[in-house]
Amino acid sequence: MSRWTATLPMYNVTPQHGRLWRALLRDALEAFARAGGPGDFVILEEAPDELMPLWRRPDLLLSQTCGFPYRMLGLQEAVHLVATPVFDAEGCEGAHYRSAIAVSAAAWARGATTLAACRGLRAACNGKDSHSGMNALRHAAAPLARDGRFFSSLIWTGSHLNSLLALSAEAADIAAIDCVTLAFLRDACPEKLRDVKIIGMTALAPGLPFIASRALGDRLGALLFDALESARQADAGRARSLRLHGFARLASSDYAPIEQMAQFAAELGYGELR
Structure with missing residues (x-):
């Protein structure tokens, strides 16, 4: 890829959260570049309205998706699962x-x-x-x-x-x-x-996964995971504001509960929320 694209669209709940996520993303990608990853990238200030085309881009360096499109809409076949954030929030348990x-x-x-x-x-x-x-x-x-x-x-x-x-x-x-x-x-x-x-x-x-293009490969994917953790540790105050306790390495199969929950509802005749 001549130039890669990155954005974290899922938890920009307020403008301040958006700024913190972009700062974390930039620090992670710069650490990734120093470790041997691609250094030519652009961070989108705002994600597009339609996210599925973004997540399927062959030049996607890092983004975050929801577990439903990842498991249920075929995204897991098109992307590399990099990490799942671990949050310190009521209702969370690990990743x-x-x-x-x-x-x-x-x-x-x-x-x-x-x-x-x-x-x-x-x-x-x-x-x-x-x-x-x-x-x-x-x-x-x-x-x-x-x-x-x-x-x-x-x-x-x-x-x-x-x-x-x-x-x-x-x-x-x-x-x-x-x-x-x-x-x-x-x-x-x-x-x-x-x-x-x-x-x-x-x-x-399972929490909302961080993903990259499959073109990144396993070796660089592992380096990107390390870069995310390095960026989290680099600014303790930012991590606290983002309630970000760390990152976990989940497998695609760990997202099966999302599909199982959909199947459970369908088996009870409630395949559509209404």
């Missing part, structure tokens, strides 16, 4: 995480204090290809669904933050929110959670 089941304060006041009590309420979801917002919630609601339905309506919001805003505005009653995103919001802007109540957590699943 695995959960989603928080959140309801609006108004719904909670009307008795929506458990998932079972949310039958017939209005759901909000960040996207159809999201594990944390869609697949995890579908898995949790599947045993409670009747005739393939649990909610009265569903809106697609485009992001976890927009889902939370929909709850606060009472445009929706319930959503599943990535626990790392929730932790970042509690740190940076807790006022956005003032009108939201957490009533439960979804099942544990």
